[in-house]
Amino acid sequence: MAVGPASFPDMPVIEGLRLGTARAGIKTAGRRDLVVIEVPQGATVAGTFTRNAFCAAPVSVAREHLASCRMRGEAPRYLVVNTGNANAGTGDIGLRDARDTCAELAHLAGVAANQVLPFSTGVIGETLPMERLLAGLPEALRGLDEGAEGWAAAGEGILTTDTRPKGASVTVRLGDETVTINGISKGSGMIKPNMATMLGFVATDAAIAPSLLDELLRETVARSFNCITVDGDTSTNDACMLIATGRGARVDDEHRLAVFRDALQGLMIELAQAIVRDGEGATKFVSLQVDGAVTREEALDVAFTVAHSPLVKTALAASDANWGRILAAVGRAPVEDFDVSRVTIDLGEVRLVEHGGCAAGYTEEAGSAVMAREEIAIRIALGRGERSATVWTTDLTREYVAINADYRS
Amino acid sequence: MAVGPASFPDMPVIEGLRLGTARAGIKTAGRRDLVVIEVPQGATVAGTFTRNAFCAAPVSVAREHLASCRMRGEAPRYLVVNTGNANAGTGDIGLRDARDTCAELAHLAGVAANQVLPFSTGVIGETLPMERLLAGLPEALRGLDEGAEGWAAAGEGILTTDTRPKGASVTVRLGDETVTINGISKGSGMIKPNMATMLGFVATDAAIAPSLLDELLRETVARSFNCITVDGDTSTNDACMLIATGRGARVDDEHRLAVFRDALQGLMIELAQAIVRDGEGATKFVSLQVDGAVTREEALDVAFTVAHSPLVKTALAASDANWGRILAAVGRAPVEDFDVSRVTIDLGEVRLVEHGGCAAGYTEEAGSAVMAREEIAIRIALGRGERSATVWTTDLTREYVAINADYRS
Known part of the structure; x- marks a missing residue:
């Protein structure tokens, strides 16, 4: 895959x-x-x-x-x-x-x-x-x-x-x-x-x-x-x-x-x-852009926390616009004095999160349409500063587990 | 499971x-x-x-x-x-x-x-x-x-x-x-x-x-x-x-x-x-004990780095004594001035790693026998200090992915 x-x-x-x-x-x-x-x-x-x-x-x-x-x-x-x-x-x-x-x-x-x-x-x-x-x-x-x-x-x-x-x-x-x-x-x-x-x-x-x-x-x-x-x-x-x-x-x-x-x-x-x-078992290519961070390091910390979340990655595998998992991953990133009410999260052209919750006007249908794509862009704006970072990752699939459980056999 | x-x-x-x-x-x-x-x-x-x-x-x-x-x-x-x-x-x-x-x-x-x-x-x-x-x-x-x-x-x-x-x-x-x-x-x-x-x-x-x-x-x-x-x-x-x-x-x-x-x-x-x-999809219960750390925080950092490694977790799922993955996870833990030649890693009663490599006398058979168990103890001694920590975790299975890819459907 x-x-x-x-x-x-x-x-x-x-x-x-x-x-x-x-x-x-x-x-x-x-x-x-x-x-x-x-x-x-x-x-x-x-x-x-x-x-x-x-x-x-x-x-x-x-x-x-x-x-x-x-x-x-x-x-x-x-x-x-x-x-x-x-x-x-x-x-x-x-x-x-x-x-x-x-x-x-x-x-x-x-x-x-x-x-x-x-x-x-x-x-x-x-x-x-x-x-x-x-x-x-x-x-x-x-x-x-x-x-x-x-x-x-x-x-x-x-x-x-x-x-x-x-x-x-x-x-x-x-x-x-x-x-x-x-x-x-x-x-x-x-x-x-x-x-x-x-x-x-x-x-x-x-x-x-x-x-x-x-x-x-x-x-x-x-x-x-x-x-x-x-x-x-x-x-x-x-x-x-x-x-x-x-x-x-x-x-x-x-x-x-x-x-x-x-x-x-x-x-x-x-x-x-x-x-x-070509990530093991990958079915999605995901760009994760974090803007509005105080430092590039902070932007990278948030981006990698989301990129490494097994729950975000399995939701991506399922083409499930489970934005709550993205929000939860952002929330556990190592950021000091984090005012989450300023955070916005966009999935492609669809706003998922603003004011600490689901964005007004968001529909599951709109989210699912983006999640169904093979290439997905997630943009997280922290509203804290001027620095950005982009990382690229994949979804987590059963095939990833199969490949790595069987690698030596 | x-x-x-x-x-x-x-x-x-x-x-x-x-x-x-x-x-x-x-x-x-x-x-x-x-x-x-x-x-x-x-x-x-x-x-x-x-x-x-x-x-x-x-x-x-x-x-x-x-x-x-x-x-x-x-x-x-x-x-x-x-x-x-x-x-x-x-x-x-x-x-x-x-x-x-x-x-x-x-x-x-x-x-x-x-x-x-x-x-x-x-x-x-x-x-x-x-x-x-x-x-x-x-x-x-x-x-x-x-x-x-x-x-x-x-x-x-x-x-x-x-x-x-x-x-x-x-x-x-x-x-x-x-x-x-x-x-x-x-x-x-x-x-x-x-x-x-x-x-x-x-x-x-x-x-x-x-x-x-x-x-x-x-x-x-x-x-x-x-x-x-x-x-x-x-x-x-x-x-x-x-x-x-x-x-x-x-x-x-x-x-x-x-x-x-x-x-x-x-x-x-x-x-x-x-x-x-009762971890999602879990087939193993793993105790990860880290000894010989300078601080308890350091011991926890090493333990969680190993516990979160998808490659260690998939090896556990496969009952594969792939100690190289444990060693690689220990090696990427956030530890300053880490002299890995002092590290020992034991899987149950079997010594896996010492002097920066595979332990003398280790056999795949002995490692596999421990890995086949449902309850597995991994002990990592860092040789740096006196502090310890123990964390408990599971393996990562296809079922974990299935559960989390299908949770909302």
Whole structure:
């Protein structure tokens, strides 16, 4: 199940950026489960990672390698991703396995081990099948491809419980040049702010200074991947990487930066929303906008309290305009001195709540008509201040439970 | 579905405390949906209410009446509870209806309107069917009963999606006298700390000063009703009332207070756990104990993060010892400077996690054997300090979704 049509664009080439995959049989034989991304020399790479205290071994190693490359003024040359096994909760063995993966790929490709960043996603708590994983690396390297097929195969190769690959591409003009941004993402369950079980790999041919690339990644992730939630769980493995090959136009003035930032933000939101649309068991795609908050943090708190409410989510699944559940969720959000009589709640174009109760003129028929849609917008105005936030989420269905009760069996 | 055998004790009489019910047809014809509790003169009454900012009209009125009784040195004489309709999100009409209910009962019983406290539970956002509700009051008054049948009928009369009534009774010796505590509770979904959709009515014949009664209620609710969660949602209507008729032994010295407090705490926990055992769709009863925290607050944060994780809850439903999900939930709890290498996680008698990963000697077989049980204890030791907390929760099943997607239809 997923909301809306699947679409994976024909990705344009980003010169020097090549992607290869293999079927290593990490969890399931015959599945594309190993991805190698080759970063050309002279590129810049930025990364953001899970804040889960139990972060997975590959996250520790990727952070460490990225930092050591930065210190030496270099960039990572390879990213290696396996699915089917998260290499999380695996202690010292997990760290060794992540390092061994990097070492083997570095050996095969002729780079230093710390120029390889490892990523894993899948079941937590089982050690990697290293023999099969390492045996898959030559195949992935042989298949490195700069073109649309490379991107498409990689988009498929990073999936776990996802039902479809997620990709986005945008090309924008910077003066008389153009820059391209391509991205792929994965994630379907255990989705929540602060990098859930999601991986995002975004590459551009733009030339961007490292510190600016870091800032752009942080800013755009804050308003995309960190604003989605399927089930409120945050994984041990999440990462979003932004690669700038530097072979295209320079992002070196305010105007160019503004254009590039907008394009990147749009692409990040598209990739993040694609994860929600493919949320486990999802039948609805819900935009939750909170306005009139004192701070953006407060707006996010209210939005996520509603987005995580199982009662709101099951009402969405049932296309039931049970606005009382939305109101109850807003009311339990962590907001100080909350005057609920100023709150309004709109479902699409229909006003549900005002003056602390059901809006005058509201009819069940009008509410149900909006709830029946596949894409639903809920807007909550707090009447306290000027700040806003939007998060995206799904409904909670029997299928979500079925998927997660049966995942390992 | 519910976990463990149903049991509703034969309640002993608490002299002067009478309970009556009626079938008023508030939502469903023929269902016992109106309960009146008569409090004898000279009693003391304490109450604790939802912290949801959108609190229901009856909560506002009950708080106000309780405060005005206190100011005049009196106690409420009647509690009136309806199910089938929460009278929440109903604005000024809701407030008027709650006041009218009190006024009518006061008129019929010959007391002042502010000596009546109203309680409602059920669907949010619909106005009360006042004609039917008021028409049911004489029947409830005529049936007032001090005995076990009065308690049993009231235990049934306060239910909504509950599958069975919840009652507990305890009698303890205070010197050469005894005191009795009886209690009933309701709640099944929308259960979370800070008074979820739950109502608790507890009465004792002990004589206790008002300020001490307040303190006892606050203390014992903090470690019972506020330590349970089914789905993380907090309702607009929750309340727990503690009535001391004062006709029995006095709780007036340290020793007697300690004995009484223990008995009351035990009874409160029993009533709270009964709500979890009857959690919507529940097939498991889970005790989550967190030790080694710096503060009790921190221990509660970790416990509730795990208890609310849909991935942990679906694993419990599947009897799947997917300890990685527990570890991931612990890792995302809001704990500063969290050294996860010191954390241990035990499932029943089986150690799951130590040194940041799977415990040495752990076998899937041993984990699965514990997970197959209907009652499961999870113990998480943080290794940071001396404080602990225990919360009780359920699994998340397809039936939970079915119940909540279909509730209004």
